[in-house]
Amino acid sequence: MHILKLIFKNSFRHKLRTFLTILGVTVAILAFGLLRTVVSAWYAGVEASSATRLVTRNAVSLVFPLPLSYKEKIRQIEGVKGVSYGTWFGGIYIDEKNFFANYSMEPRTYLAMYPEIIIPDDQWNVFLRDRKGAAAGKKLAERFGWKIGDVITLKGTIFPGNWDFVLDAIYKGRDDTVDETAFFFHWDYLNETLKKAGRSWTDKVGWFLIEIEDPDIAAEVSLRIDKNFKNSLAETLTETEKAFQLSFISMTEAIVIAIRLVSFVIIFIIMAVVANTMAMTARERIGEYAIFKTLGFRSFHIAGLILGESLFVTMLGAVLGILLTFPAAALFGKELSQYFPIFNVERETIVLDIIAALVVAFVAALFPAWRAIHIRIADGLRRVG
Amino acid sequence: MNKKPIIVEIRNLCKTYQRGSQLIPVLQDIDLDIDEGEFLALMGPSGSGKTTLLNLVAGIDKADYGSIRIGGVEITALAETELAAWRANNVGFIFQFYNLIPVLTAFENVELPLLLTGLSKGERRTHVETALRVVNLADRMDHYPGELSGGQQQRVAIARAVVTDPTILVADEPTGDLDRDSANDVLELMERLVHELGKTIIMVTHDPRAAHKAHQIKHLDKGVLNAHPQADF
Ligand SMILES: Nc1ncnc2c1ncn2[C@@H]1O[C@H](COP(=O)(O)OP(=O)(O)OP(=O)(O)O)[C@@H](O)[C@H]1O
Ligand SMILES: [Mg+2]
Numbered sequence: 221m222h223i224l225k226l227i228f229k230n231s232f233r234h235k236l237r238t239f240l241t242i243l244g245v246t247v248a249i250l251a252f253g254l255l256r257t258v259v260s261a262w263y264a265g266v267e268a269s270s271a272t273r274l275v276t277r278n279a280v281s282l283v284f285p286l287p288l289s290y291k292e293k294i295r296q297i298e299g300v301k302g303v304s305y306g307t308w309f310g311g312i313y314i315d316e317k318n319f320f321a322n323y324s325m326e327p328r329t330y331l332a333m334y335p336e337i338i339i340p341d342d343q344w345n346v347f348l349r350d351r352k353g354a355a356a357g358k359k360l361a362e363r364f365g366w367k368i369g370d371v372i373t374l375k376g377t378i379f380p381g382n383w384d385f386v387l388d389a390i391y392k393g394r395d396d397t398v399d400e401t402a403f404f405f406h407w408d409y410l411n412e413t414l415k416k417a418g419r420s421w422t423d424k425v426g427w428f429l430i431e432i433e434d435p436d437i438a439a440e441v442s443l444r445i446d447k448n449f450k451n452s453l454a455e456t457l458t459e460t461e462k463a464f465q466l467s468f469i470s471m472t473e474a475i476v477i478a479i480r481l482v483s484f485v486i487i488f489i490i491m492a493v494v495a496n497t498m499a500m501t502a503r504e505r506i507g508e509y510a511i512f513k514t515l516g517f518r519s520f521h522i523a524g525l526i527l528g529e530s531l532f533v534t535m536l537g538a539v540l541g542i543l544l545t546f547p548a549a550a551l552f553g554k555e556l557s558q559y560f561p562i563f564n565v566e567r568e569t570i571v572l573d574i575i576a577a578l579v580v581a582f583v584a585a586l587f588p589a590w591r592a593i594h595i596r597i598a599d600g601l602r603r604v605g
Numbered sequence: 606m607n608k609k610p611i612i613v614e615i616r617n618l619c620k621t622y623q624r625g626s627q628l629i630p631v632l633q634d635i636d637l638d639i640d641e642g643e644f645l646a647l648m649g650p651s652g653s654g655k656t657t658l659l660n661l662v663a664g665i666d667k668a669d670y671g672s673i674r675i676g677g678v679e680i681t682a683l684a685e686t687e688l689a690a691w692r693a694n695n696v697g698f699i700f701q702f703y704n705l706i707p708v709l710t711a712f713e714n715v716e717l718p719l720l721l722t723g724l725s726k727g728e729r730r731t732h733v734e735t736a737l738r739v740v741n742l743a744d745r746m747d748h749y750p751g752e753l754s755g756g757q758q759q760r761v762a763i764a765r766a767v768v769t770d771p772t773i774l775v776a777d778e779p780t781g782d783l784d785r786d787s788a789n790d791v792l793e794l795m796e797r798l799v800h801e802l803g804k805t806i807i808m809v810t811h812d813p814r815a816a817h818k819a820h821q822i823k824h825l826d827k828g829v830l831n832a833h834p835q836a837d838f
Contacts, residue, residue: 226706226708226713229708230708508706511704511706513665514698515698515717515765516689516690516692516693517689517721518686596666598657601660601665
């Protein structure tokens with residue numbers, strides 16, 4: 221017989237109680253994992269951003285444009301490797317609840333800076349030559365059942381009217397950190413149409429996307445660009461793509477903090493539940509622990525039995541919870557893809573799951589073990605029978 | 606009869622419990638010698654301190670004053686961890702309520718004290734099987750305590766007590782929870798341990814018939830030890 225066998229047998233002495241405790245841990249770890257995944261989904265855009273990409277926008281606000289003529293000036297600034305540009309379109313597909321990111325850009329230069337976006341060559345060639353062409357992410361196309369060649373009509377919000385696009389390309393991400401729910405089309409098409417209508421955004425862009433030679437010079441290059449346009453009609457604000465993405469999130473930071481807090485509250489609650497189970501268990505077995513001690517077993521043996529049981533029950537629940545997190549997150553991600561383009565269970569989340577479970581198991585075993593060790597054998601034996 | 610060596614030597618043993626601010630003297634100046642191979646019965650009214658004395662001899666409780674030498678070892682001088690190791694090697698315990706671990710089989714219960722020794726799995730198996738044969742339960746080794754009668758459980762407990770071949774066996778009312786027949790079986794078994802295997806047994810009992818099986822009866826009354834009962838009962 222091995223001591224592990226005893227731990228295993230002890231764990232299932234009260235089947236219902238053990239089952240309920242395991243269930244509790246499973247649900248808690250599942251909830252914890254999902255909430256942590258929501259948090260990481262929130263920051264997915266930030267995580268996916270590259271350290272060699274800068275974004276230059278109007279210093280006043282993102283809703284004000286910059287003249288296209290800045291492009292050549294930016295290109296000449298030291299440290300700049302490439303420049304592209306885009307304008308947020310913000311169109312609605314049929315209904316407002318169908319939200320997805322859509323914007324115009326200059327495809328050749330833009331996608332040259334996004335090697336993580338992968339478009340098959342044939343589709344790419346058609347898209348480049350098609351003035352009204354557009355490309356959509358794989359997940360987005362799946363969501364609305366779009367196929368290559370479909371005409372997609374977006375209702376403009378910033379730029380009024382119904383805009384027709386032909387879906388020429390469906391892109392895939394290089395890995396699962398890439399957002400596959402975006403929709404983009406030719407900036408030229410937007411600009412020509414605006415020009416014909418004599419609108420104010422003619423020859424203007426929402427932002428410039430800049431590739432730099434080395435991530436270490438990001439701060440210097442940003443400063444150089446902004447200094448260059450100081451005291452001009454449209455002053456610029458240049459930051460890394462990461463900072464740019466973060467500026468969208470900061471508004472909702474409070475929610476993220478709340479979710480984080482709730483995720484820890486869940487762990488705290490399950491800690492109380494497991495601690496209660498272990499306290500009940502150990503109290504019932506005080507007599508048995510006294511027998512073990514009588515036979516010559518030492519305090520660490522007793523502590524090992526209690527901690528072992530706590531670990532076994534908690535880790536069993538945690539493993540089930542972790543296994544369930546994946547299908548649950550897949551389901552969640554599908555339902556919430558418009559809010560969270562990337563909804564992956566990250567390795568870090570699993571590591572946190574395991575750490576949380578270990579902490580729960582140790583803390584829950586602490587008090588019962590301390591009690592079992594410190595009770596006098598003679599007193600413990602009086603409780604048997 | 607040639608004199609056997611003394612295996613337990615108790616001198617001036619005192620034990621007092623404290624309940625609140627009240628001091629309760631439980632054992633007062635006990636002197637006791639027990640020869641090797643002796644079967645001693647300890648009798649006395651409830652609350653007279655029999656269990657307390659037994660616990661002190663077995664090294665699971667600490668005396669306030671006095672000395673206990675067992676097999677040449679002054680156990681009152683041992684530290685907690687040394688005492689645990691000493692118990693594992695030198696004392697076999699038999700309790701009124703058997704005190705088997707309910708989730709372990711008879712075999713596993715008997716094997717328990719051997720887990721603290723350096724014996725290999727195979728050696729442990731041999732020892733456990735031998736011990737279970739001694740108590741005549743070799744055919745029940747895969748049974749759980751709940752599947753055995755009280756008498757059988759007590760015999761498993763006895764097997765657990767002898768499996769490490771201890772210096773002394775202590776038994777606290779071993780037949781107290783058993784019917785007449787089972788009690789007889791257990792007592793006969795204990796006699797055999799003394800006669801055939803040369804074990805030394807100290808047994809606390811209320812049962813005069815049980816005491817009769819012993820070589821010697823000592824009476825404890827209000828913490829004082831006598832060769833004969835103070836009052837008749
Ligand atoms: N932990 C303790 N704290 C206080 N008093 C105690 C404690 N343990 C035992 N006593 C007291 O010590 C006295 C002797 O107890 P002990 O259990 O040794 O008696 P006993 O002779 O074995 O009795 P019984 O025949 O009923 O088993 C009793 O008065 C008991 O109440
Ligand atoms: Mg007693």
